[in-house]
Amino acid sequence: MRKIIMPEWISVGVLSERTGVSVSALHFYERKGLIKSQRNTSNHRQYPKHVIRIVSLIQVAQRTGFSLEDILLELEGLPNRTRVTLEDWEALGSRWQSELDRKITQLTELKNMMADCIGCGCLSLERCRLLNPYDELGEKGTGPRLMTE
Ligand code: FES
Structure with a gap:
């Protein structure tokens, strides 16, 4: 070759x-x-x-x-x-x-x-780990965090 x-x-x-x-x-x-x-x-x-x-x-x-x-x-x-x-x-x-x-x-x-x-659809800030993983928003304080940040 x-x-x-x-x-x-x-x-x-x-x-x-x-x-x-x-x-x-x-x-x-x-x-x-x-x-x-x-x-x-x-x-x-x-x-x-x-x-x-x-x-x-x-x-x-x-x-x-x-x-x-x-x-x-x-x-x-x-x-x-x-x-x-x-x-x-x-x-x-x-x-x-x-x-x-x-x-x-x-x-x-x-x-x-x-x-x-899947099958839930609540998109709850308190319950949904996809929307608020590890409740990161909760650690920043109370109230409507998404509305003020
Ligand atoms: S949509 Fe309900 S827990 Fe995530």
Whole structure:
């Protein structure tokens, strides 16, 4: 089998083909600062080949519910953005897993609260945990808190 050697710099078309991300989405990522290109002598955008891995990371993070702003913060925290290492991936994966666990716990709690509300419809500030979780409004004092805040 012949081994295909990837050039150091690739076009946006090749990057799109290799990652499955549309050219317009790649340009959007670039406008957001997630990836960077440089112009060649023909004034075409060229991406260093390591960007394939960064785009893959962005896809994984987006699929797990992270915003592009969160992803940018994480990428900016990498020791070297030109080479995402296995250690970088493990550290990012571990942080994202913790965040996912937190979201799952929060959503499960919300789902359980909603179960109490299905078929009720009272939307009572005293009774409904969805409308007033943990009676947060009650801790702020008595009276019509929603009307005055
Ligand atoms: S709607 Fe009645 S408890 Fe939430």
